[in-house]
Amino acid sequence: MFAEHICLTANEKINDITRRVNDLKEILLGNTAIALGAVTAGVRVAAGYPGTPSTEVLEGVAKYNTDGKISVEWSTNEKAALEVAAGASWSGVRAIVTMKQVGLNVASDPLMSLGVIGTKGGMVIVVADDPGPISSQTEQDTRHFGKFANIPVLDPSSPEEAYEMTKYAFELSEKLHLPIILRPTTKVCHSSGTIEVDTEVYQYEPEGFVKDPKWVIFPPLSYRRHLEIEQQQKEISALFSQLPFNRIEGNGRIGIATGGATYAVVRDIVESCELDVTILKSGAVFPPPDQLYGEFLQRVEKVLVLEELDPVIEEQLYHIMAVRKIEKPIRGKLDGFVSPAGELRFENTLKIIEKFIGRKLKSVENESGMVFPQRPPVLCAGCPHRASFYAVKKAMRGKKSVFCGDIGCYTLGNGKPLEMTDTCLCMGAGITVAQGIKKAEPDTNVFAFIGDSTFFASGMTGLANAVYNGTKINVIVLDNSTTAMTGHQPHPGIGRTMMNTSSPKIDIFSVAKSLGAEFVEKVNPFEFDLAVKTVREASEKKGVSVVIFEAPCAALVKPDNVCAVEDCTGCKKCIREIGCPALTVRDRKVEINRALCNGCGLCTNVCDRIIRL
Amino acid sequence: MDILITGVGGQGTILASKILAYAYVIEGRNARTGETIGMSQRGGCVVSHVRAGNAHSPYIPVGGADLLLSFELCEGARRISYLKKDGFAIVNTASIIPVSTALGMADYDAEKITKYISENSNAIFIDADKLARECGSFRAVNTVLIGAACGLGVLGLSKDSIVQSIKKNIKAKYLDLNIKAFHSGMKTTEEMKEKCKVI
Ligand code: SF4
Ligand code: SF4
Ligand code: SF4
Numbered sequence: 001m002f003a004e005h006i007c008l009t010a011n012e013k014i015n016d017i018t019r020r021v022n023d024l025k026e027i028l029l030g031n032t033a034i035a036l037g038a039v040t041a042g043v044r045v046a047a048g049y050p051g052t053p054s055t056e057v058l059e060g061v062a063k064y065n066t067d068g069k070i071s072v073e074w075s076t077n078e079k080a081a082l083e084v085a086a087g088a089s090w091s092g093v094r095a096i097v098t099m100k101q102v103g104l105n106v107a108s109d110p111l112m113s114l115g116v117i118g119t120k121g122g123m124v125i126v127v128a129d130d131p132g133p134i135s136s137q138t139e140q141d142t143r144h145f146g147k148f149a150n151i152p153v154l155d156p157s158s159p160e161e162a163y164e165m166t167k168y169a170f171e172l173s174e175k176l177h178l179p180i181i182l183r184p185t186t187k188v189c190h191s192s193g194t195i196e197v198d199t200e201v202y203q204y205e206p207e208g209f210v211k212d213p214k215w216v217i218f219p220p221l222s223y224r225r226h227l228e229i230e231q232q233q234k235e236i237s238a239l240f241s242q243l244p245f246n247r248i249e250g251n252g253r254i255g256i257a258t259g260g261a262t263y264a265v266v267r268d269i270v271e272s273c274e275l276d277v278t279i280l281k282s283g284a285v286f287p288p289p290d291q292l293y294g295e296f297l298q299r300v301e302k303v304l305v306l307e308e309l310d311p312v313i314e315e316q317l318y319h320i321m322a323v324r325k326i327e328k329p330i331r332g333k334l335d336g337f338v339s340p341a342g343e344l345r346f347e348n349t350l351k352i353i354e355k356f357i358g359r360k361l362k363s364v365e366n367e368s369g370m371v372f373p374q375r376p377p378v379l380c381a382g383c384p385h386r387a388s389f390y391a392v393k394k395a396m397r398g399k400k401s402v403f404c405g406d407i408g409c410y411t412l413g414n415g416k417p418l419e420m421t422d423t424c425l426c427m428g429a430g431i432t433v434a435q436g437i438k439k440a441e442p443d444t445n446v447f448a449f450i451g452d453s454t455f456f457a458s459g460m461t462g463l464a465n466a467v468y469n470g471t472k473i474n475v476i477v478l479d480n481s482t483t484a485m486t487g488h489q490p491h492p493g494i495g496r497t498m499m500n501t502s503s504p505k506i507d508i509f510s511v512a513k514s515l516g517a518e519f520v521e522k523v524n525p526f527e528f529d530l531a532v533k534t535v536r537e538a539s540e541k542k543g544v545s546v547v548i549f550e551a552p553c554a555a556l557v558k559p560d561n562v563c564a565v566e567d568c569t570g571c572k573k574c575i576r577e578i579g580c581p582a583l584t585v586r587d588r589k590v591e592i593n594r595a596l597c598n599g600c601g602l603c604t605n606v607c608d609r610i611i612r613l
Numbered sequence: 614m615d616i617l618i619t620g621v622g623g624q625g626t627i628l629a630s631k632i633l634a635y636a637y638v639i640e641g642r643n644a645r646t647g648e649t650i651g652m653s654q655r656g657g658c659v660v661s662h663v664r665a666g667n668a669h670s671p672y673i674p675v676g677g678a679d680l681l682l683s684f685e686l687c688e689g690a691r692r693i694s695y696l697k698k699d700g701f702a703i704v705n706t707a708s709i710i711p712v713s714t715a716l717g718m719a720d721y722d723a724e725k726i727t728k729y730i731s732e733n734s735n736a737i738f739i740d741a742d743k744l745a746r747e748c749g750s751f752r753a754v755n756t757v758l759i760g761a762a763c764g765l766g767v768l769g770l771s772k773d774s775i776v777q778s779i780k781k782n783i784k785a786k787y788l789d790l791n792i793k794a795f796h797s798g799m800k801t802t803e804e805m806k807e808k809c810k811v812i
Contacts, residue, residue, distance in 0.1 A: 025638050026638075027631065027634045027635050027638055027644060027646070029648070052650065052651040052652070053650065053651065056650075134651060135651030135652050157669075158645075158669065159645070187647070187670070187671060187672070190647070190648045190649075190650045190651075191645060191646060191647040191648065191662075191671030191672075192631075192634060192644075192645055192646045192648070192671075193643075193645045194638055194643040194644055194645065261670070263669075264669035264670035264671075265669075265670045267669040267670075268668055268669050268670050268674075271669075345672055345674075346670065346672060346674035346675075346677075347674055347675055350674075370690070370729050372687055372690060372691045372726075373687065373711050373713055373714045373718075373719035373720065373721050374711065374713050374718075374719060375621065375656070375657055375658050375687075375688075375711040375713070376657060376711075376713070377622060377652045377653050377654070377655040377656055377657035378655060378656045378657075378712050379655065380623075380655060380656070409655065412652075412655065415712075416712075416713075416716055416718075417716060485652070572715075572717075575712075575715045575716060576716070579712050579715070579716065581656055581711075581712050583715060584710045584715060585710070585714075585715050595751050
């Protein structure tokens with residue numbers, strides 16, 4: 001049937017000239033483009049904490065750090081990372097710090113003060129937002145943080161622009177003596193573009209740290225700086241009206257104001273439907289380019305604002321209208337014309353534009369009536385967390401228990417059939433939420449699951465709190481020797497840094513002991529009976545207990561054997577109990593998929609018809 | 614040229630998209646991709662968009678793809694609406710049964726799914742897992758499928774550019790295996806094409 005459609009494309013011979021030009025062109029992920037932009041701008045110190053969708057920025061800096069001149073580190077959390085970068089900047093070197101949006105909540109303390117004190121060497125704070133949200137707890141909008149802290153915000157619309165913006169951000173930071181927030185969203189972070197790579201790296205001699213009272217925040221200094229900074233906002237706004245990242249395109253009487261990744265979607269729609277509109281593209285979004293916004297409002301009859309997350313540009317436009325006494329109808333999120341939540345993709349954005357201009361542009365085919373099986377993400381076959389969860393589940397069967405979860409692969413423990421995650425709030429909250437539940441419900445066995453990386457990021461203070469205030473909770477540390485969820489980054493418990501140098505291993509067992517937990521035990525969750533016994537024992541102690549389940553992430557170890565089923569009865573108990581994705585049903589019998597099976601042997605504890613090969 | 618690559622987290626769709634995008638750059642075109650990176654990579658649905666040309670945004674709209682490259686049967690069906698009316702689908706017949714189905718919460722009827730794909734697209738089915746295993750590793754499904762697309766002649770790319778891109782994007786250790794897989798996929802669709810021409 002397909003033969004008639006085939007038209008063999010005449011493949012042009014690639015000549016040497018294009019090949020030479022293309023040597024400088026790279027397909028780069030948005031995050032990698034930001035990393036390369038920073039390296040090109042001469043960054044010397046880079047710090048961050050992993051978090052989707054930001055992780056590849058710091059990894060990119062490490063990758064391009066071929067001569068080892070850049071100090072790159074995964075810090076224990078975002079607050080630590082931001083402070084490390086601030087110190088480096090105060091010493092005159094260019095510094096970058098990376099995190100996801102919720103990470104900035106953790107780092108908001110230094111952020112607010114840094115907005116007052118300011119910087120010396122160019123400093124860029126990369127904070128990735130996640131409309132949807134796709135891999136985050138919240139749909140928070142980092143542009144607000146810019147306004148809150150009086151820190152300029154750049155919002156790239158594509159990987160290409162992210163590359164240019166990153167380089168510019170360092171210059172701008174040095175010019176203003178302020179840190180700059182670069183706020184890409186998932187569509188920019190995790191998409192790639194064709195980027196013409198610079199070959200020269202910016203060279204400079206850092207002055208070093210010069211002692212000066214201006215680096216010590218005191219109330220009188222804060223007051224003085226506040227006056228200066230508010231004045232400076234006006235100058236930055238004027239500068240931003242001239243910046244090519246902010247611009248007006250087209251001449252139509254209908255105005256569309258947009259920014260960030262949504263700009264690209266709007267351009268695709270405007271071009272494919274040949275719309276006669278005027279686009280306001282906001283790339284340097286805080287402080288708002290008042291002059292440019294005013295010009296745009298004068299030129300159009302009505303405005304549709306298309307932006308993901310919060311109506312930031314929209315509110316800025318209302319503000320300009322009020323100040324400049326302009327009156328134009330604006331549709332957007334504030335009047336409910338555009339949904340307040342979720343992504344703006346081609347399909348839904350097109351529908352909004354059609355509704356705005358009052359005619360149909362392009363019919364988008366709808367999904368069919370066929371229903372497909374859902375495929376939610378699951379713990380890998382052989383994941384040690386499955387064994388840990390199952391051990392705790394078995395140990396506590398029939399006893400009134402609540403299981404508090406945390407952030408990591410193990411959040412997936414909430415899914416069927418394990419159902420071992422009853423709460424999840426934010427990084428490190430499992431341990432502390434558990435304490436609140438215990439206080440309210442003293443007769444419940446309350447457990448808190450926390451990963452090794454999360455334990456170092458924000459679990460230790462919570463554990464100290466439990467011991468100090470005498471709240472009997474059972475902490476289960478899921479130690480798989482990596483930060484698995486975000487792609488296997490090292491952490492303080494591993495004995496190796498991101499630069500691949502060795503470091504002292506911080507031992508979770510000793511930490512828990514010295515924080516004063518009454519019962520601390522290490523056990524391999526695949527030594528299943530012992531694991532169950534240990535959990536039981538821990539739960540019976542009067543004081544705070546910590547059980548550390550040690551077994552490496554299955555994605556990092558190669559299996560040396562697999563398991564198989566002999567004479568399966570088809571009862572499906574194995575699937576109902578542990579739900580390993582390698583257990584599949586064929587002709588009403590369970591088979592083990594050898595390509596997936598990790599040979600962990602957990603299933604042999606459920607059924608004796610399963611044997612190790 | 615818009616190509617949608619679909620599969621299950623862990624199957625290597627991102628590498629396939631990188632190989633294709635870079636091959637377009639080698640031929641002097643601009644390319645961009647949109648990836649699924651995050652929790653879905655743990656066995657969830659993943660989609661990669663590859664766009665050669667002047668599109669601004671990374672995601673191909675529904676009804677806009679020239680080619681659908683599917684690493685898994687059901688995932689191909691799930692995204693069939695992304696194809697243009699005259700677009701092609703190359704679908705790996707291997708299926709990965711989701712845990713929800715094993716738990717009896719949803720049906721995975723391979724026959725019904727295959728029929729649905731055939732009725733709604735110009736589809737070619739190949740057992741890419743088998744071809745990959747024959748070449749040395751089931752992980753080479755991505756190069757088998759890229760080879761299949763090349764053999765069909767629907768990519769607008771020369772074989773040389775693709776091979777060059779594979780060389781740039783795959784570790785030396787796995788290169789021979791993947792080049793072999795690429796040729797195996799290519800041969801399969803070239804032969805299918807021959808048969809159709811005879812008919
Ligand atoms: S990546 Fe590692 S920790 Fe995460 S689900 Fe897979 S095996 Fe478990
Ligand atoms: S493997 Fe064992 S537990 Fe699973 S279905 Fe067969 S007999 Fe039942
Ligand atoms: S041994 Fe059993 S539980 Fe472990 S990965 Fe294989 S099938 Fe899954």
